[in-house]
Amino acid sequence: MELQVFIEIDEMINSLAQLIKKSSQEAISTRGQFNFVLSGGSSPKRLYELLASEPFKNSMDWPNIYFFFGDERYVPENDSQRNSLMAKETLFDRLNISDSNIFMVDTTYSPSKAAQNYNKTINLHFNNKPVHFDFILLGLGDNAHTASLFPFTSVLDETKPTVKSIFVDELDMYRITMTAPMINRARQIAFLVFGKDKADAVSHVVLKTKYWPQHYPAQLISPRKGELFWFLDIEAGSLIRPKMENKG
Numbered sequence: 206m207e208l209q210v211f212i213e214i215d216e217m218i219n220s221l222a223q224l225i226k227k228s229s230q231e232a233i234s235t236r237g238q239f240n241f242v243l244s245g246g247s248s249p250k251r252l253y254e255l256l257a258s259e260p261f262k263n264s265m266d267w268p269n270i271y272f273f274f275g276d277e278r279y280v281p282e283n284d285s286q287r288n289s290l291m292a293k294e295t296l297f298d299r300l301n302i303s304d305s306n307i308f309m310v311d312t313t314y315s316p317s318k319a320a321q322n323y324n325k326t327i328n329l330h331f332n333n334k335p336v337h338f339d340f341i342l343l344g345l346g347d348n349a350h351t352a353s354l355f356p357f358t359s360v361l362d363e364t365k366p367t368v369k370s371i372f373v374d375e376l377d378m379y380r381i382t383m384t385a386p387m388i389n390r391a392r393q394i395a396f397l398v399f400g401k402d403k404a405d406a407v408s409h410v411v412l413k414t415k416y417w418p419q420h421y422p423a424q425l426i427s428p429r430k431g432e433l434f435w436f437l438d439i440e441a442g443s444l445i446r447p448k449m450e451n452k453g
């Protein structure tokens with residue numbers, strides 16, 4: 206696990222964008238494509254805007270980069286809550302990404318059918334071979350959820366690498382989410398977390414002083430063979446820095 210705490214959020218975002226660029230170059234040169242899973246929520250907005258501007262806009266091999274979503278809200282495609290709409294406005298439209306490079310969740314079906322279909326779409330993209338995304342970007346909720354793996358929900362018990370629908374009581378809505386086993390097959394996973402409201406969740410997930418994934422679902426994120434990165438600002442990292450420094 207590589208954990209970095211940044212004083213300036215812009216420096217953190219730029220560092221993460223550089224990592225994504227480097228990872229995309231390696232993936233494309235060795236496997237011909239970069240399969241990139243985007244996070245939802247508000248945290249990644251500035252990262253997407255940076256990737257869609259110089260120096261990244263004209264220095265990345267966008268036609269060989271394929272975009273997926275780690276989770277999606279079960280709302281219509283043009284709903285302002287959609288993770289795909291935020292990515293469209295801040296990234297895809299600005300880079301003229303082809304629709305054939307973007308894999309969105311089709312929520313015109315029932316929640317369970319939408320999840321099944323998305324899983325089929327992913328497996329088809331990987332020619333029905335084991336799914337190994339190159340890079341998965343994740344956020345973290347202040348209750349330590351990630352993607353739509355929310356505390357005390359049945360999706361946390363899923364042992365298969367797949368996509369599931371889940372009704373989230375606290376949000377009174379369905380979500381479609383990749384399971385932890387699917388996320389953990391990725392070559393690289395990066396959490397992007399900032400703000401003091403996340404500090405407690407970060408400490409529970411990073412330090413795991415009390416391993417209780419039902420309560421702190423992001424504790425389930427542990428790449429099988431890949432690398433795990435944490436990009437934190439000084440506020441989100443405030444409860445772990447002293448302990449990490451003591452660990453040396």
Ligand SMILES: O=C(O)[C@H](O)[C@@H](O)[C@H](O)[C@H](O)COP(=O)(O)O
Pocket residue numbers: 244245246247248249275276277278288343344345346350351352353
């Ligand atoms: O669909 C979503 O909302 C996300 O996938 C979710 O897991 C998000 O990353 C966290 O809730 C953090 O959200 P913020 O970045 O808005 O704090």
